[in-house]
Amino acid sequence: MNCNYSFASDNTASVHPLIMKAIEEVNRGQYVSYGDDPFTEQAINKFKEVFGEDAEVFFTLTGTASNVLSIRAFTQPFNSVLCTDVSHINIDECGAPENIAGIKLVQIKSADGKLNPKMIAPHLGVIGNEHHSQPRLISITQTTEVGTVYTYNELKELTEFAHNNGLYVHMDGARLANAASYLNLSLKKLTYDAGIDVLSFGGTKNGMMIGEAVIIFNRESNRNFIDSFKYIRKQSMQLLSKMRYISSQFIAYFENDLWLKNAEHANRMAQYLSNKLLEFYPDIEIMYKIEGNAVFVKIPERILDELKKDFYFYIWDNNGPVIRLMSSFETNRSDIDNLVSRLKQLL
Numbered sequence: 001m002n003c004n005y006s007f008a009s010d011n012t013a014s015v016h017p018l019i020m021k022a023i024e025e026v027n028r029g030q031y032v033s034y035g036d037d038p039f040t041e042q043a044i045n046k047f048k049e050v051f052g053e054d055a056e057v058f059f060t061l062t063g064t065a066s067n068v069l070s071i072r073a074f075t076q077p078f079n080s081v082l083c084t085d086v087s088h089i090n091i092d093e094c095g096a097p098e099n100i101a102g103i104k105l106v107q108i109k110s111a112d113g114k115l116n117p118k119m120i121a122p123h124l125g126v127i128g129n130e131h132h133s134q135p136r137l138i139s140i141t142q143t144t145e146v147g148t149v150y151t152y153n154e155l156k157e158l159t160e161f162a163h164n165n166g167l168y169v170h171m172d173g174a175r176l177a178n179a180a181s182y183l184n185l186s187l188k189k190l191t192y193d194a195g196i197d198v199l200s201f202g203g204t205k206n207g208m209m210i211g212e213a214v215i216i217f218n219r220e221s222n223r224n225f226i227d228s229f230k231y232i233r234k235q236s237m238q239l240l241s242k243m244r245y246i247s248s249q250f251i252a253y254f255e256n257d258l259w260l261k262n263a264e265h266a267n268r269m270a271q272y273l274s275n276k277l278l279e280f281y282p283d284i285e286i287m288y289k290i291e292g293n294a295v296f297v298k299i300p301e302r303i304l305d306e307l308k309k310d311f312y313f314y315i316w317d318n319n320g321p322v323i324r325l326m327s328s329f330e331t332n333r334s335d336i337d338n339l340v341s342r343l344k345q346l347l
């Protein structure tokens, strides 16, 4: 695609130079495969430092794989997984959770991309009724698909409600770094301390080349899931033989808080963009709170085709239309200024 700059996603960005350097450094000599190498050990120790000793870590190749394998580990095919209507697992994974985990996804309409106990409760009346899929897991996304953020208290309330009702909580943390930056809270606080059972932790959208992780938190009730996860991962073709190429990236990702610096920058750019867009109101309307690195805006239909010629972005909703503009660690002010001046011309 030929365009000035892409605002389509944070994964159109390049690989952060420090990540590239880490890959290059590990690309010397031979090491034991399938994760029995010193870099993987070092990376896992780093995860335990960051997420706590109870974090059991398994690397995967994609965010979709992390989500689907998390679901598969915590469910049986007669279970249902409760999620929002806009969740990635619901609309952007080509039915993989249903196909590979065999579960039913129950989508709950959400105005801000979040779930809360009040929204979940009406779906629990079927528990014990053999005619219905049995709710087992709540899957939430942090930051959400519309760029909003669950606070620590919202997470705690949700996980307590889930656990009191015999359910587990999965967090799709493809952009957890952006949420941690926004809230100024640690990754551990927003996951383990908040009662999350299983986390898909993303790296690719925040400067890594390839690499995601599933973290199952070692609570009494999760032991069996931890024990079986390595088999599920292998059977699902996500055990990478040259694991050190992911491990080395994660080591660099945590070194000097690169993950946080990248997320802080992306968030700052989203704020910068949204502040600039305010001047176009009411022609341009910001749809959701800017809490991460996504800016959703309603634009006049008449400018859409022209704008698309110069910039790459996703149309989130044809009604409006609403477009999604995302920033990343490498977005800079001049990219945004270019977009803003083009908008000015078109409007």
Ligand SMILES: Cc1ncc(COP(=O)(O)O)c(C=O)c1O
Residues within 6 Å of the ligand: 061, 062, 063, 064, 065, 067, 088, 141, 144, 145, 172, 174, 175, 204
């Ligand atoms: C919220 C969320 N979860 C998961 C993913 C999955 O990532 P992948 O494309 O690596 O499968 C994405 C990717 O866009 C995402 O936005």
